[in-house]
Amino acid sequence: MTGSVTLHDVARRAGVSLATASRALNGSANRVVGEELRERVLRAAAELRYSPNAHAQAMARGRTNIVGLSLHDIADPYFSAVAAGVMRAAEAHGLLVTMASTERRPGAETDYVGAFRRHWASVVVVVGSRTDDRAATDQLAEELAAFEAEGGRAVAVSQPRLPVDTISIDNHAGARDLGHALHDLGHRRFAVLAGPTDLLTASERVAGFREALAHHGGRLAAEHVVSGPFTRDGGYAAMQRLLDRSPDVTGVFAVNDVMAVGAMAALRDRGVEPPGGMAIAGFDDIATLRDVNPGLTTVRIPLEEIGALAVRMALDDGVARPRVHRVAGEVVVRASTPRLPQPR
Template sequence: MPKGPVTSPRLQDVAEAAGVSIATASRSLSGATGVSAPVAERVRETARTMGYVVNLHARSLAGGSTRSVGLLVHEIGDPYFSEIASGVLGVGAREGLTVQICHTGRDPERELAQLRMLIANRVGAIIIAGSGMVDPALQAPAKVELQAFRRSGGRVAVIGRHHLGVDAVLPDNTEGARSVAQHLLDLGHRRIAVAAGSRQLTTVADRLSGVEEAFAAAGLDVGDVPVVEADFTRAGGKVAADEVLSAHPGVTAVLALNDDMAIGVLSALRARGVSVPGQVSVTGFDDVAVAGDLAPSLTTVRLPMSEMGEQALLLALKDPGARPRRRQVGAELVVRGSSGRPPS
């Protein structure tokens, strides 16, 4: 007997299976408000089990097409992300796209909520800028949402190392960090402290790996190098600098794993009357626009941040490939006034 056509489950089928109204099912799947978290999760799990996929194209026909892109950044006030955003916005302007920018604060739960909101707003593509999480389980819910989004025709690209299985622009964080650590070692520094963000972030893990490679090659015991974890922000840099000066007063250099932290370190040292680089050298990572205008100007690692934003959106606008595509981006050491030889 010939088999009948295979039909995809409808929203009505999901609603009936979850024991809710069609309106509640729709709000749950779109991430809209007005549904309790347990009910929304039950509906989403039912939809996943049944293989239900939201038809974004049908939604566009019903509600009006929107040529928009969602951009998720960790810290909207961090120049690193503002420069990436400028690249995304530039491509968006050329392509006639509207860009919605969301701030996640490096919180996986907040990132998930923002993703659902963007999908509910019917964006055509989502760009995630910034680090993933070292533990894949922390991004597993986001991966599920993005896979469903892609199956429905949405496009996704990320900047940085993630466990999301999508197109990615990958800066060479490990080699960049190795080069700046080697720079300090070549100047003669041996009492170096690292100002780092959370080790849960892949960017921090990769940059620490490069620092450790340089130290190990120089015969230094990495276990003796103080690594101070704080918020990956300017305020976190101040906290890290205060801890370094209090707990490790013999340190002659602070290697910050991003420029925002490095700027905070410089501020804290200035407040304490510590001269840079006369008493303590400071380095950063990213080369944000203001890095060359600081006093002293910041030795750092240059990433082409605007170009990274451009590449990410251009990847997302391409037809999907059979496998996730990768765009490697190099890192360049930029030596300026904040690093010098250790005091005699």
């Protein structure tokens, strides 16, 4: 990185000192630079195509305009929606987003927060469900605490129990409402494609759904809860297994939309066109999947808004921390969950 133009060059060309040049360019607070000089400096800077060195500024100022974002997988539409919100809000505040994808590797989040710390990020957003891995969670908590001790602001999405501001999706209530909706449509025999067993997000959704069933006097048999990865293929495989052992089920709740779509594909590969007398519901209301056919019944979560909110929370001043923000979902019934003529 040689040959770049420095402030020194600008100052010399404008015939002023470094201090004046710096002040002219930054419009430093409570200090005025004469109109003529300021213009001379600005002109010199433009002529030389001067571009300030962000690292030098960071050093001198002791802070940066970087927000660090850690998520599981940017190719997953759930995370890319949240990321879009983070980037939109960051842009609005003149911040630059540095993003890291953990690929669900345990401990990766801690490593990345460490990297953000080294870069003196002013904001860190961690998104991704809490897992059962106690050690990993503790390390992450410690790293985040260190980050905040240094003056940074962290917000965690879907990871309660971290010593920082948190945004939680109300998975339990969303799944419960969805359960009620399916019951109202006449369904009685349910199964759940439960996602990874160690993910809080997944287990909360299962629990909420269970509560709805219990409310109506029903229950979820153990063999009707099929776990598997949070992916399309995970949903596909889980649905296969379910169809093999429990053909009498009429209502299937896949704990996210991506799995639900995989489940529909599995059904299709068995020669039955979904919903085919069955109700299949998902969770999240992923925008890209709003046009699948039949339309997927799901719980809408304002993912992008959550991302933006995370940044805004981090930037809030003069509030007691940590805070917890809960965001609710809303059931959206579409064609994938037809009414059952007569409950059985």
